[in-house]
Amino acid sequence: MASESNSESEWASLPKELLDSILGRLASMADCIRFSAVCFDWRRIAKENYRNPPCDPRRRHQLPLLMVPTPDSSTDTRSLYDVRRKRLYDFRLKVPYHRRCAGSSHGWLIFVHDSYQVTLFNPFSGKSIHLPPIRRLFFEKRIRDEVDEMSVLPDFEKYQYQKKLRDEYDEEEEEYVPDIDEIVFYNDGEDEGDELEKDEEEEEESKDPEFGPERFHESEYSVVRGVLSTNPEINPNGYFLMVIYGTQSRLAFVKSGDEYWTYIDKSICDQNVRDVVEYTYVDRGLWYRCDIVYHNGLFYVLDHLGVLLSCDVNTNLKVEKITGIDTLHNDSNHKSYLVESSEGDLLRVVRVIEYDYRYRMTIKFVVYKLVDFCGDPHWTEVNSIGIFV
Helix, strand or coil: CHHHHHHHHHHHCCCHHHHHHHHHCCCEHHHHHHHHCCCHHHHHHHHHHHHCCCCCHHHCCCECCEEEECCCCCCCEEEEEECCCCEECCCCEECCCCCCCCEEECCEEEEECCCCEEEEECCCCCCEEEEEECHHHHHHHHHHHCHHHHHCCCHHHHHHHHHHHHHHCCCCCCCCCCCHHHCCCCCCCCCHHHHHHHHHHHHHHHCCCCCCHHHHHCHHHCEEEEEECCCCCCCCCCCEEEEEECCCCEEEEEECCCCCCEEECHHHHHHHHHCCCCCHHHHHCCCCEEEEEEECCEEEEEECCCCEEEEECCCCCEEEEEECCCCCCCCCCCEEEEEECCCCCEEEEEEEEEECCCCEEEEEEEEEEEEEECCEEEEEECCCCCCCC
């Protein structure tokens, strides 16, 4: 009995620096939990590392567990799956919001309700943080619901009515342009076959529930990505949440305590985006973004064409273009992801997808690293991402 007690005290008396080093080399979150269960002192070290993450980026990135449905398909609980060990853990997390999760960040899940209010929920502590509704999503809903009524209005009256709705929901301004449906183009039938083929392709694509616009008609699909700047439990009065929202995948952010969202309009970054391309993509401004990360005090935003923007939201909003279009993988049908590696590098992961009239199939993944050579940031393809990501 005495020997067991002495053994426990020896484990507890290990130097803090050694325990920090051990904890920093654990890649699995399950191993970190086991570390904290050894004894009171080890648990204290684990909590300190959680509340004050080390500066070394290699020690900030434990491989996360995936939250998955339970074996019995429970509607209010979820299980956790360890990708590294290919193991489903035999315990359940209570998740009261029976909705699609718009993302997870710093251990918090992001949900959007029918009122377009955004909720952060921590499945381990059970805490919820209710954030303001995204008012511009109401505008998109009104436009969808009233499209039949507006379709019979003359162009200018339609513009005036939409302008009224834009003012009501803090939507960005739009110049008056005649309805393109009323403009007739004559091509003597030379490209009729091409146009027919294009229409068939668009109709086929619209049947895809993942890419079709109908998925955005439901509130839980109205936010496609959300990222926190820091853990709200650690910094309850100084965190930001940035989201990609709406049918045009635009950007908005909110700071803790704010009553309204701040929208990053096309006009804010026109000068930054205007030199990126030379065709209609310019007019889209910050639309059609696909992923966000928070890195070294800034939000970084990636679009499908490989254009990377940095967003400084700490004082006055400042948006800068980091990279131009990727000439190799700029197909919007491919899916792009932005991640921070365990070495602290920004990586762009491109999921190359092949389309057939019957299915979509992932062919491969291509990984790029952001490098800055002589003041010229650009993506360069890498063949190895190291041991951890």
